[in-house]
Every structure is written in C-alpha cells, then in structure tokens.
Amino acid sequence: MNILRVASFLCLAISQSLAATKIVTVKYPYPWGLDTVTFNRAITTRTQLNKWMRLSPYLSPQNDLFVTIDIRRCIPTDRAYVGCGPEAKLNTHNIDINISKIKTLRESLDPAGYPDDLKPVVEYFIKIQDFALLRMERQREFFVTHNLSTLTLPYENIDPKISCAAELRAIASSSSKDRNFENLVVVDWENCVNLLGRQRIGPYPKDRWSLFLRAHQITESNADLSAEESFVQEPHRPPSPRQIRLQVSLAIIFRDFP
Numbered sequence: 011m012n013i014l015r016v017a018s019f020l021c022l023a024i025s026q027s028l029a030a031t032k033i034v035t036v037k038y039p040y041p042w043g044l045d046t047v048t049f050n051r052a053i054t055t056r057t058q059l060n061k062w063m064r065l066s067p068y069l070s071p072q073n074d075l076f077v078t079i080d081i082r083r084c085i086p087t088d089r090a091y092v093g094c095g096p097e098a099k100l101n102t103h104n105i106d107i108n109i110s111k112i113k114t115l116r117e118s119l120d121p122a123g124y125p126d127d128l129k130p131v132v133e134y135f136i137k138i139q140d141f142a143l144l145r146m147e148r149q150r151e152f153f154v155t156h157n158l159s160t161l162t163l164p165y166e167n168i169d170p171k172i173s174c175a176a177e178l179r180a181i182a183s184s185s186s187k188d189r190n191f192e193n194l195v196v197v198d199w200e201n202c203v204n205l206l207g208r209q210r211i212g213p214y215p216k217d218r219w220s221l222f223l224r225a226h227q228i229t230e231s232n233a234d235l236s237a238e239e240s241f242v243q244e245p246h247r248p249p250s251p252r253q254i255r256l257q258v259s260l261a262i263i264f265r266d267f268p
Contacts, residue, residue, distance in 0.1 A: 038063060040072050043232050050227045059228070062124070065131050067214050068232055074115055075135050076214070078142035079108050081149055081196050100192055105150045112143045127225055130218040134211070141165070141207045149195055158182055161199055167210060174202035 032052045036059065038045040045068045049059050063069055070076040083104070084094035090107050093099070116139040121129045144165060152160045162171045162178060170178060177198045184191050223230055 038066075038069055040068055043068070045069060046231045048229045053227055062128060062222075062228075065128070065135065065219070066230065067216060067219060068230075070135070070214075074111075076138065078138060079112050079115075079146075081105055081108060081146050081200070083108050100153060100196070102150060102154065105146065105153075109143065109146055109150065112139060112146065115139055116143065125222070125226070127218075128222045130215050131222070134215055137211045138208075141204075141211070145200060145203060145207075149200070152195060156186060161195070165203075165207070168203065168206045170199070170203055173206055174199060177202050 032050050033048055034051055034056075035046060035048045036056070038047065045063070045066060047059065047063060054062075064073055064075060067076075082098075082100060084091045084098055086094040091104050093101060093104070116136065119132055119136050119139065121132050121136075124132050148160050148163065152158070158178065158181060161181065164170070177194070181191075181194045181199065184194055222228075
C-alpha cells in the first residue's frame with residue numbers, strides 16, 4: 011500500500027512538473043510600462059499569442075491599430091517614402107504609401123483568422139481602420155482637387171457640414187499658399203471628424219478582451235507608469251503630435267467617453 015501511495019505521489023508530482031513547464035511568461039514593452047503575459051503552450055502557440063496580443067488595450071496604441079497611421083507619416087529610413095524631413099510637405103506619393111499601409115493592416119484583421127471569442131475586439135479595430143482609411147482618402151482627394159465638398163461628405167451619422175462647420179469655414183477662407191493651410195485639413199478637420207467617429211465607434215471592449223484571456227488561460231499584468239507620468243514633457247518642449255494622439259487614445263481606452 012505504501013508503495014502504491016509513493017508511486018501515486020510521484021506520478022502527481024511529475025504531472026504537476028510537466029504542466030508547470032508548459033506555462034510561459036512573455037514581456038511586451040510599451041512606452042509607459044511593461045505588459046507581462048503568461049500562457050499555456052499546450053493551448054496557445056507563441057505565434058498565436060503575438061498575433062492576439064496586438065489587440066491588447068495596452069499594446070494596440072503602439073502598432074497603428076488604435077492610434078492609426080497619420081497622413082503625414084514619412085519615415086526617413088523607409089525607402090518607400092520620399093522627401094522626409096522637418097520641413098517636409100505632404101505629397102501624394104507618401105499619402106499613397108500610408109493608404110496602402112492602412113489597407114494592409116486592415117487585411118490582417120480578417121475575423122476568420124481569429125478565435126470566435128476574440129472577434130468583437132477584432133471588429134472594433136476593423137471599424138477604426140475603415141474610418142481611418144476613409145478620412146485619409148478624402149484628404150488625399152481634397153489636396154489633389156481642392157474641392158471642399160470632398161471634406162463635407164457625410165459618413166453614416168457623421169455630417170462634417172454640421173459638426174465641423176468651423177473647421178470647414180477656416181479651410182474655405184484659406185489659400186493653398188498659406189503656411190497653415192495643410193494643418194487646417196490634416197490637424198483641425200482630421201481631429202474634429204476623428205473624434206466624432208471614435209465616439210460613434212465607442213470605447214475599447216475591455217470586458218470582451220478579459221473574457222477572451224480567461225477562456226484561453228492567458229493572464230496579462232501591467233507594471234504601469236500612469237498615462238500622465240509617461241508623457242511628462244521636458245521643460246519648454248511641447249508634446250509631439252504622436253504623443254498628443256497617444257494621450258487622446260489612452261483617455262478613450264481607460265476613461266471612455268462620457
């Protein structure tokens with residue numbers, strides 16, 4: 011009997027040891043902290059985990075999913091772009107590169123490639139990317155044709171003629187030769203329409219994300235700086251457009267809309 015008990019104990023110990031070796035921890039850094047994720051290799055592969063964690067509320071602001079590609083993006087080290095630099099002006103070549111990148115990102119969000127219980131989160135990002143593509147294509151058309159009606163077209167329940175009337179008046183009264191003309195479109199009009207769209211899309215579905223993690227035996231913990239601490243600026247240095255957009259995104263994710 012004692013031998014049977016010892017054998018049973020050893021089997022249990024070995025089983026627990028083998029189970030423990032299947033639990034893996036991965037760390038994903040982001041600007042204001044560290045996302046520590048554990049998963050069971052018997053259930054989830056590392057490739058799957060990397061794909062799914064792109065959708066995390068902590069990581070998605072960094073990979074163009076939540077904070078979408080800016081029309082002015084121009085990466086000097088990326089040979090696809092031309093004329094990058096501090097004084098660079100918008101050109102259709104670079105806009106087309108950015109439109110192509112949004113389309114590629116959108117294609118990567120095919121719901122068929124994700125588990126069913128993650129699809130509500132995937133569909134949330136699809137709405138964000140579709141809306142980003144629409145805005146960028148309309149801005150491109152405006153810069154080519156200078157036809158203001160391009161920027162007044164409604165989208166679902168968003169009517170820029172009503173909700174962004176001040177921004178449209180400023181664009182209409184400005185000349186393409188004015189130094190601020192570009193910003194009136196890519197900053198003022200963009201921010202106005204984008205805010206309306208994000209309110210329509212709604213906040214990040216944190217409850218569905220949490221349910222998905224639990225169902226797949228994945229845990230996510232964050233060694234966090236606060237959003238405010240992470241964006242403390244150096245004296246007399248204003249925040250960059252990217253930092254401003256990240257702050258807005260964090261407000262949307264963690265505080266939601268009123």
